[in-house]
Amino acid sequence: MDLLHNLGIGFGVAFTLTNLLYAFFGCMLGTLIGVLPGIGPVATIAMLLPSTYALDATPALIMLAGIYYGAQYGGSTTAILINVPGESSSVVTAIDGYQMARQGRAGAALASAGLGSFFAGCVGTIIIAAFAPPLTEIAFKFGPAEYFSLMVLGLIGAVVLASGSLMKAIAMIILGLLLAQINTDVISGTARYSFDIPQLTDGIGFVVIAMGVFGFGEIIANLGRPAEHREVFTKSVKGLWPTREDFRKAWPAVIRGTTLGSMLGVLPGGGALLSSFASYTLEKKLAGAGGNFGKGDIRGVAGPESANNAGAQTSFIPMLTLGIPPNAVMALMVGAMTIKGIQPGPQVMTSNPQLFWGLIASMWVGNLMLVILNLPLIGLWIKLLTVPYRFLFPAITLFCCIGVYSLNNSTFDVYLTAIFAFIGYLFYKLAVEPAPLLLGFILGPMMEENLRRALLLSRGDWTTFVTRPLSSALLIAALLLIVIVSLPAISKKREVAFSEVAD
């Protein structure tokens, strides 16, 4: 059994003291930022990247991964207790979860969210371990033309499944690709768009963009909104264990959510957010009208919470096997690997098996830690909810500043971040999603290299992308996605689906 052998290597790596420690630290931090509204996993991972310089690649990635799935657990806590989703993927949990809390059943809601997430996490880990190797096999058959087309599909997929205007999202991808052109051309050695500023010839750091747009952009946007009044249901968190009736109702929802999340996580653009939305819609359909749904149904908590965790886990598959990030967090993970001198792509599994399988196994370990962190220690996190934002945002500002500076010990990066903070706020005001920009930015250099290599091989013949069967299939899939989503009937449904949950 290859699978068992590989998982064996993985658990061997994950169970070393250092790695356990970093997994714990990542989960802890993930829960923390999940609980705290106003800071998401993208900004946090960007903030922490510089601090991982001294670490080996494996513990660094284990920790960063822990932040992502840890945030899914933490996010549900705030959603249930104060009706403020700590993470965007917990938006739907807030609907039924908060109602349950108001009925004094916060404990049952938290427990079903936690246990559902744990179950989904276990399944997600097995799925990654089972599906990563065959996918890697396929990826090895790819030439530059196929890789280019795959990236096109990945980027298009990433935006059609997200909310908001498709046209603007695609424009944002290209904007990201363009920003990545500020560098020194690898092939000719020409410095591009550097305005004779030496720091720009190495390109803009992705941390600078992530921190400016996601970290600071969000802070400014939050401060610009009137303060919210929060009502914390802290006293009602008693009787953590769900009743037998709860279990009977929740477990099919958990299984449905896990299945849905595992499938959607693999898709480009998938991940936690999409999975939880889809699961909520499904549960709502199954529950039918007239029931308790939307007014404190445990299925509305268990389903989406399992789904977002499963999605968060399986979204590692395209990142680990193809080197193609399906969402902004994975884009940062790709960046983190590059910093550590690992070229993301199908070769990671064979060249760094310790890292590859260790990371996967650590996710299971991390999920176990998270259940322990979140259920018995819930009181601790509730206390954190009472920390006012006026203490938090200066702290986030500070950590972002230190993080950016320590990246290259350069104040230039700090100034550049200030510019991107403004740009990030501008994006917020114009209602353009910044995530596609980051994806484009990370994939930019890889895409250009593959495009130019493919053209070089075909002697300038652009038809190479459509005459090679695999490449053409990928491009057709991308085109189909755009066409399907643009169909009036579908695009209306898409808007409804997203606005329904947003209300």
Place this chain on the structure above:
Amino acid sequence: MKIKSERDFWSGMMFVAVGVIFAIGATNYSMGPACPPNDPCATSLWARMAQLSAHPGAGYFPLGLSVLVALLGAIVLFKSLTIESEGGDPIGAFAWRPLLIIIAGIAVFGLMLEPLGLLITIPVLIFMSSLAGDEFHWKGVLINAIVLTAASWAIFIWGLKLTIPVWPAFMR
């Protein structure tokens, strides 16, 4: 001409502007090889493009992207002028106060860090950025500044051993 969606109008403008700027920039870089003496330049546009595509230069990819983003921007712009949106989709007021204070805070951090070190820069940053919120209580901000300075030292200097200047330059 009436703007029917303010947000789309200005995003369209932004994309077009970026596209044009990057396209102009791209013309500074080589699109591909100059015509070699033994292989004269193709006269038709398509043939010349194929010639360039065979050895794409540094400006090839950025020019293509710039044109694409400008085109998409133009479509967004066009839609914003023709398709009705709910309530005109206004951008709304800018939160200038937090925007300017936070950005100034970051810039001041950059200016002060190397000459003055963390122990002075952090409290300044905390005081400055706290001004961006709705409430400002001296006592709370002071405590926050002290706690965060101590925590930053413990995490970044003592724990992670990052090489960030701690003391002012004249004391080092």
